[in-house]
Amino acid sequence: MLRNFIAVLLLLWAFPVQAAAPEDVIDGWYRLTLNLVRHTATYSPPVASRAFAYVGITAYEATASGNDHLQTLVGQLNELKSLPKREQGKAYDEAVVLNAAMDAAMNDFFSNTGPSGQHALAAQSRLQKAEVAKGLAPDIVARSDAYGRKLEKAILAWSNTDGGAHITNLGFPLKYEMSKLPGHWVPTSSYQIQQFPLLPDWGKNRTFAMPMGATCGLPGPVPFSEDMNSDFIKQAEEVHDIRNGDTGEEKIIARFWSDDPGLSWTPAGHWIGFILDIAKRDHFTIAKTSATLARLGVAVADGFIGCWHEKLVYDSIRPVTVIKKYIDPKWETLLITPPFQEYPSGHSTQSGAAAVALTSALGDNFAFDDATHERDGLGVRHFKSFWDAANEAGVSRIYGGIHFRKAITDGLDQGRCIGAYAAKLVMEK
Amino acid sequence: MKRALSLSALLCGSICVAPALADPVIPQFKNETVTAGIHSIYKGEWQYMVGGGVAALDCDGSGKPALLIAGGENKAKLFLNRSKTGGALKFAEAKNSGLEFDKVTGAYPIDIDGDGKMDLVVLRVGENKIMRGDGHCHFTQMNKQWNIDGGDAWNTAFSATWEKGNALPTLAFGTYIDRKFEDDPWGHCTDNWLLRPNDKQDGYGPRIALTPSYCTLSMLFTDWNRSGTPSLRVSNDREYYMGGQEQMWKILPGAAPTLYTEAEGWKYVRLWGMGIASADINDSGYPSYFLSSMADQRMQMLANGATKPAYKESQFEMGTTAHRPYTGGDERPSTGWHTQFEDVNNDGRYDLFIAKGNVDKMPDFAMKDPNNLLLQKDDGNFEEVGDKAGILSFKNHRGALLVDLNHDGKLDLIVVNRRENIEIWQNVSTNLGHFVEIKLKQDGPNLNAVGAWIEVKEDGGHIMRRENFVGGGHASGAAGFLHFGLGSQSASQIRVLWPDGTQGEWQDVKADGFYLIEKNKAAKAWQAGD
Numbered sequence: 001m002l003r004n005f006i007a008v009l010l011l012l013w014a015f016p017v018q019a020a021a022p023e024d025v026i027d028g029w030y031r032l033t034l035n036l037v038r039h040t041a042t043y044s045p046p047v048a049s050r051a052f053a054y055v056g057i058t059a060y061e062a063t064a065s066g067n068d069h070l071q072t073l074v075g076q077l078n079e080l081k082s083l084p085k086r087e088q089g090k091a092y093d094e095a096v097v098l099n100a101a102m103d104a105a106m107n108d109f110f111s112n113t114g115p116s117g118q119h120a121l122a123a124q125s126r127l128q129k130a131e132v133a134k135g136l137a138p139d140i141v142a143r144s145d146a147y148g149r150k151l152e153k154a155i156l157a158w159s160n161t162d163g164g165a166h167i168t169n170l171g172f173p174l175k176y177e178m179s180k181l182p183g184h185w186v187p188t189s190s191y192q193i194q195q196f197p198l199l200p201d202w203g204k205n206r207t208f209a210m211p212m213g214a215t216c217g218l219p220g221p222v223p224f225s226e227d228m229n230s231d232f233i234k235q236a237e238e239v240h241d242i243r244n245g246d247t248g249e250e251k252i253i254a255r256f257w258s259d260d261p262g263l264s265w266t267p268a269g270h271w272i273g274f275i276l277d278i279a280k281r282d283h284f285t286i287a288k289t290s291a292t293l294a295r296l297g298v299a300v301a302d303g304f305i306g307c308w309h310e311k312l313v314y315d316s317i318r319p320v321t322v323i324k325k326y327i328d329p330k331w332e333t334l335l336i337t338p339p340f341q342e343y344p345s346g347h348s349t350q351s352g353a354a355a356v357a358l359t360s361a362l363g364d365n366f367a368f369d370d371a372t373h374e375r376d377g378l379g380v381r382h383f384k385s386f387w388d389a390a391n392e393a394g395v396s397r398i399y400g401g402i403h404f405r406k407a408i409t410d411g412l413d414q415g416r417c418i419g420a421y422a423a424k425l426v427m428e429k
Numbered sequence: 430m431k432r433a434l435s436l437s438a439l440l441c442g443s444i445c446v447a448p449a450l451a452d453p454v455i456p457q458f459k460n461e462t463v464t465a466g467i468h469s470i471y472k473g474e475w476q477y478m479v480g481g482g483v484a485a486l487d488c489d490g491s492g493k494p495a496l497l498i499a500g501g502e503n504k505a506k507l508f509l510n511r512s513k514t515g516g517a518l519k520f521a522e523a524k525n526s527g528l529e530f531d532k533v534t535g536a537y538p539i540d541i542d543g544d545g546k547m548d549l550v551v552l553r554v555g556e557n558k559i560m561r562g563d564g565h566c567h568f569t570q571m572n573k574q575w576n577i578d579g580g581d582a583w584n585t586a587f588s589a590t591w592e593k594g595n596a597l598p599t600l601a602f603g604t605y606i607d608r609k610f611e612d613d614p615w616g617h618c619t620d621n622w623l624l625r626p627n628d629k630q631d632g633y634g635p636r637i638a639l640t641p642s643y644c645t646l647s648m649l650f651t652d653w654n655r656s657g658t659p660s661l662r663v664s665n666d667r668e669y670y671m672g673g674q675e676q677m678w679k680i681l682p683g684a685a686p687t688l689y690t691e692a693e694g695w696k697y698v699r700l701w702g703m704g705i706a707s708a709d710i711n712d713s714g715y716p717s718y719f720l721s722s723m724a725d726q727r728m729q730m731l732a733n734g735a736t737k738p739a740y741k742e743s744q745f746e747m748g749t750t751a752h753r754p755y756t757g758g759d760e761r762p763s764t765g766w767h768t769q770f771e772d773v774n775n776d777g778r779y780d781l782f783i784a785k786g787n788v789d790k791m792p793d794f795a796m797k798d799p800n801n802l803l804l805q806k807d808d809g810n811f812e813e814v815g816d817k818a819g820i821l822s823f824k825n826h827r828g829a830l831l832v833d834l835n836h837d838g839k840l841d842l843i844v845v846n847r848r849e850n851i852e853i854w855q856n857v858s859t860n861l862g863h864f865v866e867i868k869l870k871q872d873g874p875n876l877n878a879v880g881a882w883i884e885v886k887e888d889g890g891h892i893m894r895r896e897n898f899v900g901g902g903h904a905s906g907a908a909g910f911l912h913f914g915l916g917s918q919s920a921s922q923i924r925v926l927w928p929d930g931t932q933g934e935w936q937d938v939k940a941d942g943f944y945l946i947e948k949n950k951a952a953k954a955w956q957a958g959d
Contacts, residue, residue: 035615039668041723041762041793115478115789116614116668123612169753170724170762170793190742191725192750193762263667263699375616376672 020131022095022286023279026059029102030276030293032124034265036106040113042167044261045346046202046304049268049297050164051109053208055102056290056297058155060427062101062148063290066094070287071426077208077298080158084150092144094286095132100148103128108156163205171199172339183224183232184315185341194339203309208298209421213309216417218410221316221343226326235404236322240331243401250399251334256378257347257396258335265372267347267393268300271354273372274389278362291427292361299357299422303350306418307411311341318342319404335400344411345403348394352415353422355390360423362386390415453804453812454774454861458819458842458854465518465853467508471827471845473501475611476554478789479585479646479666479703481827481845482535482767482904485834486547488566492943492955494832494909495566496520497528497536497549498845505533505551509566512835518855527568530558535828535904537587541575541598543874547908550600552584557602576632582619583608588900590650590659591875591928592682596630598879599623599680601661601900603645606669616671618644621663623686639663639686643673647705649901651716652880653677654735657930659880659898660689664702664720674699675720677738694737700727701764704903708770709894710779711809716896721765721783721903723794725752748811751783751801755813757823759797764788767829767903770895773818773840775862775914777887778805784844784903786825797823800844824849828905833912838864838941840912845905863918863940866910868955869897871927871948877908878948880928886935888916915940923952 020028033055037048057073057080064070065086074080086092103125110117133141159165176196179185187195203213210216225232242250259267275296279289319342323331338346359366364385371380383389394412397403471481481501485494493510500506507528508520532554541548546564548571551557556579560568572579577600586603603621610617621639626632643665650659661678675698678686689695704721711717713731718740720727728749729740744750753762767784774780785798802818803811815821825847834841839856846852865885869878881897893913899906915921919940925933927948936952938944943955 035613039615041791112792114668114791115475118790119475120612120614167793169760174760190745192745192752193724373672378672 019093019134019136020095020128022063022098023284023289025095025099025102025128025132026286026289026293027276027280028124028128029059029106030055030272032106032120034269034273035120036110036113036117037265037269038262039117040110041170041262042112043266044171044198045259045266045268045350046199046308047164047167047171048261048266049301049304049350050162052268052272053297053301054109054155054159055105056294058101058105058152059098060290060294061155062098062151063094063286065147065151066092066097067287069429070291071429073294073425073427076425078206078211079161083154084147086147087143090143091140092147093132093136093140096136096141096144097148098286099128099132100145101152104149104152105155108152161206164202169193172196173200176200179315182226183317185317186321187339188318188320188337189339191339197340198338199308199340200312203305203312205305207302207305209425210302210306210418213305216306216414218310218344218414220314221404222406224317228326233322233326235406236319236327239319239398239401239404240323240327242398243331243334246334246399252378253392253396254334254400256373256381257393258400259347260336264376267350268304270372271296271300271351274368274370275358277371278368287428292358295357295361295422295425295427296354298425299353299419300350302418302421303353303415304346306414307344307346307349310344310414314343315341316343319401333401335402337402342403343407344414345394345397345407346411347397348408348411349415349418351390351393352412353419354415355386356416356419357422358386451807453776453778453806454858455804455814455817456774456839456856456858456861459857460819460852461518461855462850462852466511466520466522467496467498467851467853469498469500469506469845469851470503470849471499471501471847472503476583476608477501477534477847479605479827480534480552480904481847482552482902483828483830483843483845483851484536484538484549484905485830485832485907485909486538486549487909488547488562488564490564492909493836494834494907495523496843498851499533499535499828499904500531501534502531504529504531505536507566510834514835515837516835518834518841518853523566526566527570528560534585535587537589537899537906538908539589539598539879539899540876540908543596543876545876550587550589552587552904554583554608555581557584574632576627577624578636580622585904586621586645586648586900587906588648588650588661588898590680590880590899592625592680593658593929594682595626596874597626597633598875599625600633601639601648601650603648603663604642605644605646605666615669618642618670618673621645621648623680637686639678641673643670643676644668646703647901647903649705649707649898650680650880651707651896651898652882653716653731653738655715656735658682661686662705662718664705666701666703667699668701675702689738694733694739696739703764703766704768705901706768706770706781707896707898707901708779710770710805712891712894714894719749719768719770719781721768723764724762725750726765726768726783747809749781749803751803751813754785754795754798755801756816756821757797757799759795761793761795763798764791764794766827767905769829769831769902771831771840771912772893772914773802773831773856774804774858775839775864775916777862777891777893777914777916779893780804781811782829782831782842784826784829786827786847799823800826800829820854822852824852828903830902830905830907832907833866833910836943838866838912861914863915864912865915865921865923865938865940866912866943867923868910868943868945869925870945875928878925878928882926883911884924884926885913885915886922888918910943
């Protein structure tokens with residue numbers, strides 16, 4: 001009998017029951033978030049960025065609520081006035097709180113995913129709930145789980161008033177008054193559903209860290225002109241010539257940053273993806289991981305709101321329309337021209353914002369490998385810094401034939417302005 | 430010229446209008462689901478969110494097609510055709526046909542061994558069954574005898590062709606998601622594969638994997654450039670692949686399959702590929718392809734002639750986007766499945782049918798998603814008439830067939846529904862144009878001349894042209910008479926371009942008849958039992 005008892009003790013010592021760590025919890029849910037963004041039809045890049053922001057804030061607040069070194073975002077993010085607090089003197093498990101909050105957030109923000117997404121959500125809920133509870137007292141699990149879900153519900157309620165909660169018709173309006181003025185946007189897609197621009201009111205959404213969508217305004221695109229010697233036509237010729245003379249490397253870069261909705265994690269998810277890899281590579285603590293992901297989520301979400309605000313202000317025409325009309329009727333883009341206005345470039349704005357936010361959090365000259373599209377056969381790219389990546393994301397849009405240069409340079413500038421607000425958020429005390 | 434037009438416009442002012450094109454005749458369908466004697470439900474959860482096909486085949490020499498209907502978790506059922514010519518649709522469930530398998534997703538008829546008795550390839554979640562017909566609507570599994578490994582995959586697509594010199598057809602199977610990854614299905618597509626006859630031509634050699642494979646839902650051997658050697662078009666579901674796209678394989682006799690590349694003109698197209706329809710819809714001499722998908726459906730027209738497999742998407746200008754329900758009040762985007770070009774009003778132009786239905790509780794897509802029936806007009810564009818034609822339904826549709834079930838020269842419609850009984854409609858129109866229906870026959874193993882092209886002279890000098898293929902649609906296929914509308918013509922001329930390249934003579938046929946055309950013989954009016 002005693003020998004058996006000792007054997008059990010030895011077994012427990014060698015293989016203790018180990019619950020999942022918070023770092024595993026956040027990584028697991030974020031990996032699923034990326035998949036669901038790709039496979040949920042409404043998740044165009046702006047909508048995806050919003051989800052990354054709220055999921056990130058949820059994970060961060062769940063973590064911060066039990067960590068004295070982290071500062072809540074209440075009072076720092078627009079109209080986030082309060083969040084539930086933990087009961088004083090009661091024990092909580094950090095992984096269970098985090099898991100419950102993220103589980104609830106995923107099920108709320110991706111409630112419209114398809115049957116395979118629902119399967120994946122249910123499976124992950126089941127698996128992670130069991131993993132985090134291993135070896136814990138039931139009352140601690142119950143209390144922690146309830147708190148995580150209560151916290152998420154408060155964030156969900158806050159999210160419902162931002163103007164971006166309800167997406168219909170995949171984000172395309174059923175009615176929209178198009179400008180007939182020359183140089184204004186005209187549809188470039190042969191899909192009926194894309195004859196009006198995607199999410200024309202997105203720029204009116206409540207922002208997260210920056211004051212409002214109009215905060216980081218831009219000077220506007222090169223003025224439209226039909227004069228073949230004008231700057232306007234010259235910028236179109238540049239896009240035409242680059243595309244026609246593209247090297248293999250330019251094509252690779254264009255496709256690497258294409259980040260098409262429904263076929264990728266979208267531009268925002270691209271940045272989230274390599275941060276998850278960096279967090280794993282550098283063994284980030286849960287505090288650092290959740291703070292970085294929340295800051296990044298806020299930056300890209302504000303980036304898309306600011307960018308969309310300017311898109312509606314300038315309502316500018318895409319290169320393919322100009323080039324086909326004035327330069328080369330048979331010209332084709334490498335990438336699919338997105339079904340909305342050209343100026344500024346969304347990927348540039350949000351990448352610029354992301355680069356500012358991440359540089360502030362992790363430092364300049366932070367080198368990393370980006371394996372986002374490895375499974376899609378697009379290889380791994382190395383970057384010397386976040387700005388190195390942002391600049392490449394920007395220029396990729398010329399290589400793809402979908403933006404003029406000014407939309408990229410101004411977009412990156414706008415991102416620099418927007419990202420500064422995310423960078424200012426006080427998170428780690 | 431420009432000046433003349435301007436002057437004309439000026440003189441007309443606002444009272445002149447362009448001459449009206451004749452509106453196509455809208456066919457009338459009568460729902461006979463309750464009385465036709467068919468009850469079959471495509472049942473099942475995740476593994477049956479796709480599939481749900483139907484095969485139409487003459488299994489007893491009567492000429493009229495029987496129907497094998499996939500049941501998913503329910504057993505497949507064969508329904509024998511008891512319809513009188515021109516009469517109401519009547520079917521009786523066959524007992525002990527040998528086809529009563531569960532886990533069936535779809536089926537395609539093909540006379541594999543060339544014995545004149547139609548066989549069936551039955552696609553399943555699990556092992557595919559290759560079933561040899563005995564001419565009396567009984568079937569025997571031949572996987573072992575023909576050395577066909579039915580595999581253990583989620584099978585969703587099939588096509589076949591006779592490669593030159595072979596006694597047996599080359600078979601292509603399309604598969605979907607690896608079932609082991611139900612909780613994380615993305616990026617887990619299983620291999621499609623090809624089976625070629627062995628050296629002795631008495632069975633099949635080893636599987637040839639068509640890698641990369643991208644979760645295929647339809648495939649079709651089709652002679653896209655009229656070279657005499659069909660290629661294999663593959664339509665893939667972008668929801669589940671990574672790094673994937675639409676594909677076309679070069680299948681050259683004796684050579685390993687290779688993909689057409691961007692350098693050769695193949696475009697990088699990604700969609701939720703669900704079904705393929707094909708016909709020469711614009712008298713170009715080449716097939717066009719309609720690809721069903723989610724939201725906008727795709728119409729692909731050959732862009733640069735036969736030298737490059739480059740296709741222009743023309744759904745927008747042709748009015749075939751079918752991107753959201755045309756009626757019923759649900760404005761969310763549509764989900765397309767089986768699709769098929771046929772002439773439903775016998776005016777000598779191809780019309781288009783698309784089965785529609787939500788995958789399963791996808792709230793961003795229409796739940797009330799009616800099937801489309803798009804009639805081709807004089808100007809080549811299409812017009813929706815599903816509701817006016819009487820086929821309006823809001824069930825969850827999947828596989829389907831437009832096929833003449835009662836031999837009255839008017840195409841009827843059967844649609845398989847997920848979790849509900851099938852629906853069947855008789856085409857009861859009384860004001861349609863004339864028609865002719867053709868069955869091909871040649872000596873040798875490819876008895877039904879799969880791969881032949883049939884050309885029919887139409888009103889106004891245009892040619893209605895179609896390829897005799899096995900495959901395409903969504904898990905659904907038909908074998909038997911090929912139907913052509915003739916418009917107001919009381920007679921026409923037909924010629925066949927046989928699979929070996931032999932060009933048949935133009936032959937006179939009277940309207941409103943069924944013909945058997947044998948290679949090197951005069952067209953013969955067909956009688957039941959021929």
